[in-house]
Amino acid sequence: MYQERKINDDLYWVGANDRRLSVFEGVFAIPRGVSYNSYLLFDEKTVLMDTVDRAVQGVFFENIEHLLKEKDCTLDYIIVHHIEPDHCAALPELILRFPEVKIIGNALTIKIIKQFFDFDVESRALIVKEGDTMSFGKHSFTFYMAPMVHWPEVMISYDSASQILFSADAFGSFGAINGNLFADEVDFEHEWLPDARRYYANIVGKYGVQVQAVHKKLVNLKISMICPLHGPIWRENIPWYIEKYHLWSTYTPEETAVMIAFASVYGDTANTADILAGKLAEKGIKNIAMYDVSVTDSSQIVAEAFRCSHLVFASTTYNMGIFIKMEETLLDLQKHNLQNRDIALIENGSWAPTSGSLMKKLFDELKDIRYIAPTLTLHSALKESQLAELEALATTIAESIKQSRAKSFNHE
Ligand code: FEO
Numbered sequence: 001m002y003q004e005r006k007i008n009d010d011l012y013w014v015g016a017n018d019r020r021l022s023v024f025e026g027v028f029a030i031p032r033g034v035s036y037n038s039y040l041l042f043d044e045k046t047v048l049m050d051t052v053d054r055a056v057q058g059v060f061f062e063n064i065e066h067l068l069k070e071k072d073c074t075l076d077y078i079i080v081h082h083i084e085p086d087h088c089a090a091l092p093e094l095i096l097r098f099p100e101v102k103i104i105g106n107a108l109t110i111k112i113i114k115q116f117f118d119f120d121v122e123s124r125a126l127i128v129k130e131g132d133t134m135s136f137g138k139h140s141f142t143f144y145m146a147p148m149v150h151w152p153e154v155m156i157s158y159d160s161a162s163q164i165l166f167s168a169d170a171f172g173s174f175g176a177i178n179g180n181l182f183a184d185e186v187d188f189e190h191e192w193l194p195d196a197r198r199y200y201a202n203i204v205g206k207y208g209v210q211v212q213a214v215h216k217k218l219v220n221l222k223i224s225m226i227c228p229l230h231g232p233i234w235r236e237n238i239p240w241y242i243e244k245y246h247l248w249s250t251y252t253p254e255e256t257a258v259m260i261a262f263a264s265v266y267g268d269t270a271n272t273a274d275i276l277a278g279k280l281a282e283k284g285i286k287n288i289a290m291y292d293v294s295v296t297d298s299s300q301i302v303a304e305a306f307r308c309s310h311l312v313f314a315s316t317t318y319n320m321g322i323f324i325k326m327e328e329t330l331l332d333l334q335k336h337n338l339q340n341r342d343i344a345l346i347e348n349g350s351w352a353p354t355s356g357s358l359m360k361k362l363f364d365e366l367k368d369i370r371y372i373a374p375t376l377t378l379h380s381a382l383k384e385s386q387l388a389e390l391e392a393l394a395t396t397i398a399e400s401i402k403q404s405r406a407k408s409f410n411h412e
Pocket residue numbers: 082084086087150151169229230
């Protein structure tokens with residue numbers, strides 16, 4: 001049964017949700033599910049914006065076929081903003097059902113469609129490039145290339161009649177749409193922002209420069225609505241969300257806050273991390289985030305590292321290296337190009353502690369990393385004799401946070 005939603009008189013959401021998939025793209029835990037958004041425009045021509053993942057294509061086809069029947073239309077065009085299979089896996093089936101449909105994409109889109117599929121793409125392809133405009137009646141779309149946000153062929157489009165931006169993966173979020181299609185219908189800041197941040201940091205966090213390039217193209221557009229390929233649609237408070245993207249893509253900490261991530265085999269490194277957190281709290285630091293990397297999806301730590309200004313990593317030494325779960329997490333952070341953070345390290349090792357120097361080596365490859373204190377070295381467990389050292393580390397971190405807050409307050 002169809003479940004499409006009306007956005008305005010001409011535009012419908014025809015996507016679908018998946019709440020059964022536990023790992024998106026084979027890597028990111030999605031306990032709140034995910035939506036695959038697709039949009040259908042009715043004008044002199046009928047235009048579909050993207051398709052959905054194969055897993056949910058049944059309801060997607062029910063949606064579009066129901067609407068086309070109701071309005072006595074056929075499908076004229078599909079715009080492929082992004083050829084990644086979570087948005088184009090239903091394309092071959094679409095071509096079977098609507099053989100006359102024309103495919104609008106850029107040259108790279110068309111090339112990659114041919115790599116994925118065997119149907120006749122060439123005879124249906126309409127190639128657009130940066131700044132091209134196509135009219136479908138009263139709605140006229142302008143296309144802007146958005147390479148590497150998230151794949152190289154990504155493009156976004158702007159409908160000047162309705163001032164709607166179809167933003168592809170940009171401004172998307174993990175999380176299924178639970179009836180409320182619009183971001184202003186949910187408590188986005190508290191219920192959705194952590195997943196939107198996690199989506200940004202892990203999907204496009206590496207490509208801040210490219211996100212900034214797209215940001216510049218949008219500056220002069222009057223945007224009434226943002227329709228992304230995942231998560232809620234934006235029609236209110238749009239500058240607030242764009243500002244989040246600006247912070248994330250410039251690797252500016254979203255908050256002056258501390259995250260402590262630890263790896264502990266028998267609990268001694270964890271104990272030290274807990275004592276440090278307690279000392280920070282006693283020094284007035286609030287909202288301390290703490291994660292055991294052994295039981296935390298690394299996408300969560302990547303997201304929190306994009307949020308927080310101060311990061312503490314505490315790891316035991318294992319096989320003469322960084323404990324494997326911490327090493328995986330730090331490599332993930334490194335691959336996502338994290339920059340501009342204040343860092344403190346704690347290492348543990350019963351006979352040859354090396355995790356501190358190895359963690360530092362990983363961070364040394366990132367830009368604008370500041371080590372705010374010498375690495376604290378534990379030998380098996382924290383002893384009374386090292387409490388003063390831990391106290392000094394807590395004081396340094398707390399002072400650094402307070403100075404950062406004072407600096408940002410003075411710049412407001
Ligand atoms: Fe939602 Fe890059 O695909």
